[in-house]
Amino acid sequence: MTKFGKENNMRKLYEKKEILFAVLWIVAYCVVLGTIRGNFGDESIYMLIALIVFTAGIIAFVKINHLEEKYGLDRWPKNMKKYLFFIPMWILATGNIWDGFGPSYQGTSLVFAAISMILVGFVEEMIFRGFLFRAMLSKDKAAVAIIVSAVTFGIGHIVNLFTGQASFETVIQIIFAISWGFILTMVCYKGVSIIPCIIAHSMIDVLSLFGADNEIVDWIYIGTTIVVAIVYCTYLGKMKNEK
Numbered sequence: 001m002t003k004f005g006k007e008n009n010m011r012k013l014y015e016k017k018e019i020l021f022a023v024l025w026i027v028a029y030c031v032v033l034g035t036i037r038g039n040f041g042d043e044s045i046y047m048l049i050a051l052i053v054f055t056a057g058i059i060a061f062v063k064i065n066h067l068e069e070k071y072g073l074d075r076w077p078k079n080m081k082k083y084l085f086f087i088p089m090w091i092l093a094t095g096n097i098w099d100g101f102g103p104s105y106q107g108t109s110l111v112f113a114a115i116s117m118i119l120v121g122f123v124e125e126m127i128f129r130g131f132l133f134r135a136m137l138s139k140d141k142a143a144v145a146i147i148v149s150a151v152t153f154g155i156g157h158i159v160n161l162f163t164g165q166a167s168f169e170t171v172i173q174i175i176f177a178i179s180w181g182f183i184l185t186m187v188c189y190k191g192v193s194i195i196p197c198i199i200a201h202s203m204i205d206v207l208s209l210f211g212a213d214n215e216i217v218d219w220i221y222i223g224t225t226i227v228v229a230i231v232y233c234t235y236l237g238k239m240k241n242e243k
Helices: 003-016 018-040 045-064 080-093 107-137 142-163 167-191 195-207 215-237
Strands: none
Touching: 003 018, 018 045, 018 107, 045 107, 080 167, 080 195, 080 215, 107 142, 107 167, 107 195, 142 167, 167 195, 167 215
16 A cells, blocks of 8 residues: 555544544554563663654644644643643653652663653653544543543553553552643643643653652652642633633
8 A cells, every 4th residue: 555545544534533543543552662662661772763653653644634733733822821830730740850860771772762752752642632632522522531531541551561560550650640641631621732741741751761769759759740630630620721
């Protein structure tokens, strides 16, 4: 099949079954990245190449079909003050270094891992807050779309079980990710822009490579995230949407 034929098929699927289109992106991402991460790690060139392919595919699809406005890639929220200048989100995004610095990798491996984590922020925001959330938002009530996007994002971290991570740690990570999912989805929904979410998500993932390992601080970070998610999302929920 030609490149044009593949693009045409993607467009047809997107137009007829937009939610399925989003789900297939999520499944493909979880399977491919979960397999590569489990076998080679975040610092591998294979991880970086796979993320570059996903990133290029998403950008190409959005550009070709002129979907920048729909997915909030063409703007920044107009009134930062309304969102408390995103201070709650920015502070939480630094949580992985609250227990100090302790790089997970060195040299080239650290560079590969850092670039990969930046791309993870973009790809995951586009498939969860972009494709899935916007698809559901056009068909269901906002509350349903927000909940599904946030919970699906959290559950997506179950792939860590296949990378050797303990089941208890994975459950905690899922709860943590769901909390973040609500914050990011609410910011994206109210501000009609996905850009702040991409930046925050990339910060979280990149800083995870540089943080030391302190169990007490990690629990404080998780607890703080859950509390802030509840308070901040309640606040955002009372705001009018930007247009």
